[in-house]
Amino acid sequence: xxxxxxxxxxxxxxxxxxxxxxxxxxxxxxxxxxxxxxxxxxxxxxxxxxxxxxxxxxxxxxxxxxxxxxxxxxxxxxxxxxxxxxxxxxxxxxxxxxxxxxxxxxxxxxxxxxxxxxxxxxxxxxxxxxxxxxxxxxxxxxxxxxxxxxxxxxxxxxxxxxxxxxxxxxxxxxxxxxxxxxxxxxxxxxxxxxxxxxxxxxxxxxxxxxxxxxxxxxxxxxxxxxxxxxxxxxxxxxxxxxxxxxxxxxxxxxxxxxxxxxxxxxxxxxxxxxxxxxxxxxxxxxxxxxxxxxxxxxxxxxxxxxxxxxxxxxxxxxxxxxxxxxxxxxxxxxxxxxxxxxxxxxxxxxxxxxxxxxxxxxx
Amino acid sequence: xxxxxxxxxxxxxxxxxxxxxxxxxxxxxxxxxxxxxxxxxxxxxxxxxxxxxxxxxxxxxxxxxxxxxxxxxxxxxxxxxxxxxxxxxxxxxxxxxxxxxxxxxxxxxxxxxxxxxxxxxxxxxxxxxxxxxxxxxxxxxxxxxxxxxxxxxxxxxxxxxxxxxxxxxxxxxxxxxxxxxxxxxxxxxxxxxxxxxxxxxxxxxxxxxxxxxxxxxxxxxxxxxxxxxxxxxxxxxxxxxxxxxxxxxxxxxxxxxxxxxxxxxxxxxxxxxxxxxx
Ligand SMILES: Nc1ncnc2c1ncn2[C@@H]1O[C@H](COP(=O)(O)OP(=O)(O)O)[C@@H](O)[C@H]1O
Ligand SMILES: [Mg+2]
Numbered sequence: 279x280x281x282x283x284x285x286x287x288x289x290x291x292x293x294x295x296x297x298x299x300x301x302x303x304x305x306x307x308x309x310x311x312x313x314x315x316x317x318x319x320x321x322x323x324x325x326x327x328x329x330x331x332x333x334x335x336x337x338x339x340x341x342x343x344x345x346x347x348x349x350x351x352x353x354x355x356x357x358x359x360x361x362x363x364x365x366x367x368x369x370x371x372x373x374x375x376x377x378x379x380x381x382x383x384x385x386x387x388x389x390x391x392x393x394x395x396x397x398x399x400x401x402x403x404x405x406x407x408x409x410x411x412x413x414x415x416x417x418x419x420x421x422x423x424x425x426x427x428x429x430x431x432x433x434x435x436x437x438x439x440x441x442x443x444x445x446x447x448x449x450x451x452x453x454x455x456x457x458x459x460x461x462x463x464x465x466x467x468x469x470x471x472x473x474x475x476x477x478x479x480x481x482x483x484x485x486x487x488x489x490x491x492x493x494x495x496x497x498x499x500x501x502x503x504x505x506x507x508x509x510x511x512x513x514x515x516x517x518x519x520x521x522x523x524x525x526x527x528x529x530x531x532x533x534x535x536x537x538x539x540x541x542x543x544x545x546x547x548x549x550x551x552x553x554x555x556x557x558x559x560x561x562x563x564x565x566x567x568x569x570x571x572x573x574x575x576x577x578x579x580x581x582x583x584x585x586x587x588x589x590x591x592x593x594x595x596x597x598x599x600x601x602x603x604x605x606x607x608x609x610x611x612x613x614x615x616x617x618x619x620x621x622x623x624x625x626x627x628x629x630x631x632x633x634x635x636x637x638x639x640x641x
Numbered sequence: 642x643x644x645x646x647x648x649x650x651x652x653x654x655x656x657x658x659x660x661x662x663x664x665x666x667x668x669x670x671x672x673x674x675x676x677x678x679x680x681x682x683x684x685x686x687x688x689x690x691x692x693x694x695x696x697x698x699x700x701x702x703x704x705x706x707x708x709x710x711x712x713x714x715x716x717x718x719x720x721x722x723x724x725x726x727x728x729x730x731x732x733x734x735x736x737x738x739x740x741x742x743x744x745x746x747x748x749x750x751x752x753x754x755x756x757x758x759x760x761x762x763x764x765x766x767x768x769x770x771x772x773x774x775x776x777x778x779x780x781x782x783x784x785x786x787x788x789x790x791x792x793x794x795x796x797x798x799x800x801x802x803x804x805x806x807x808x809x810x811x812x813x814x815x816x817x818x819x820x821x822x823x824x825x826x827x828x829x830x831x832x833x834x835x836x837x838x839x840x841x842x843x844x845x846x847x848x849x850x851x852x853x854x855x856x857x858x859x860x861x862x863x864x865x866x867x868x869x870x871x872x873x874x875x876x877x878x879x880x881x882x883x884x885x886x887x888x889x890x891x892x893x894x895x896x897x898x899x900x901x902x903x904x905x906x907x908x909x910x911x912x913x914x915x916x917x918x919x
Contacts, residue, residue: 336814356817369815373833383819430819440818 545579562629578620804838
């Protein structure tokens with residue numbers, strides 16, 4: 279490997295973005311190696327699109343440095359950044375047919391008409407649009423439009439692909455299928471991709487590297503499972519995983535090795551590390567990490583069930599408590615509303631957070 | 642029962658619409674009819690609603706003996722000039738007003754609307770003085786084009802801005818990322834999509850320029866440069882008023898424009914009311 283290969287393909291260094299007095303991006307640091315699939319995920323309005331748009335050059339950054347392929351691009355206009363972007367609305371040119379939409383970028387580059395037609399056929403075959411090249415965008419279904427938008431990106435050989443919630447206008451089953459297809463395309467082309475979504479499942483399933491954002495700040499970034507297993511704070515812990523992590527206020531017992539949950543009956547659970555007795559914490563319990571058993575058995579704390587939702591593959595139990603706990607039990611679990619069951623969680627699966635700052639305690 | 646009421650209501654509304662249309666169109670009808678009457682039947686009591694024997698030779702007369710062709714050429718020259726100036730300057734202005742948001746844009750829009758409120762008869766004196774001192778009145782038709790354009794601009798800018806605003810910004814952004822410049826995206830993406838709206842607005846501006854009277858009357862002294870709107874009034878001589886000739890002149894003047902309007906009315910209405918993406 280040469281030195282240039284190790285340089286990140288995309289690099290944000292202390293990037294800030296202000297819209298007037300509104301601080302949309304705060305001290306963004308992000309390095310994306312060549313070939314990586316990165317997902318930007320966070321709640322609506324957290325600045326994901328803004329980050330992507332600064333990368334594309336559609337918004338100017340207020341301060342910091344933005345590098346693409348080792349070159350500083352702060353003041354480079356979009357057309358010279360050589361990136362391809364898929365918009366949430368697809369942004370297909372309504373007055374051009376599919377072929378012209380696909381080859382628009384090539385036409386601007388001065389590629390000959392014959393070569394453009396050849397490329398269009400090639401790409402249409404890849405994305406399954408062979409028979410639609412002469413249609414106008416308005417004559418296509420939502421899924422087909424989405425494919426044209428994808429095709430318009432892959433027909434070029436850009437330095438990176440940018441996606442802004444490209445699947446959010448599709449129905450659920452198509453979304454799941456396109457998730458796989460996009461990832462497969464990425465692997466086949468060997469490109470660098472930045473993928474914005476508000477859907478953590480999309481981010482977790484598609485990306486090599488997930489960046490969780492909130493209010494213009496990167497809260498945590500890392501491999502999908504790292505975010506799941508070692509969230510750095512309560513926000514990330516609650517955002518990653520479905521159904522979301524349960525958060526219960528708790529107090530460390532006199533032994534320092536168990537905590538009392540602030541629930542009915544003050545159940546006690548063991549934790550993996552020792553804390554000063556009396557410390558107030560917030561316990562994070564993933565619904566799928568809670569074991570359900572006989573309430574009288576050793577190690578199980580009793581909990582009353584207020585509602586049960588069976589999906590077949592899993593059964594969701596809702597506790598009659600404040601805060602309500604959600605527990606994922608095996609499919610076909612026999613518990614009913616009104617029952618009292620026992621629950622248990624392995625000590626090393628209990629997450630603890632500072633009640634004030636939300637930062638993960640321990641480690 | 643309600644269906645019956647509904648029908649009756651529709652019938653009443655339709656009748657009212659017909660009556661109003663008749664009132665509006667009657668002068669037009671009277672113009673055509675009068676142009677075909679003899680001088681004596683024009684003043685017949687009771688008035689004749691249909692000409693006895695159509696006097697087509699009146700048309701031949703004004704075509705041969707008046708300078709209607711010259712006047713019409715001047716009208717077309719002025720209307721074309723007004724349309725070109727308005728569209729070229731106005732489309733750029735409308736695009737900026739559609740794409741940038743700030744307090745200054747709002748102020749600019751308000752000022753533009755103010756211009757629309759001021760009547761030409763009020764504006765013509767300061768314009769005359771300014772154009773004279775600038776030497777623009779050496780070329781009176783150019784001066785008139787500029788003056789009329791100032792008047793038609795607000796209307797055009799507001800129509801055209803609406804057409805631009807109906808085009809999603811993301812289309813331009815997609816073009817930028819695809820490798821186009823800002824100006825290139827405007828020409829290749831925005832203009833084609835706003836084409837219908839712009840064409841319709843331009844057509845309306847052309848008609849306004851074609852029929853304009855106040856500025857032409859005040860700024861063009863030379864008879865040979867005057868448009869048809871002025872030329873027509875030259876027929877109103879102090880002693881003999883040849884109404885049938887004036888009406889034939891008027892009919893020749895407005896019929897092409899009326900025909901264009903009728904032929905294109907569907908496009909005009911849809912261009913004004915629908916988004917550019919239809
Ligand atoms: N052009 C703009 N002017 C002012 N504020 C903006 C602009 N674009 C986005 N914002 C604000 O920046 C924040 C982040 O927006 P965005 O990046 O679109 O969020 P999302 O994560 O949902 O994609 C939002 O609060 C939004 O209101
Ligand atoms: Mg967004």
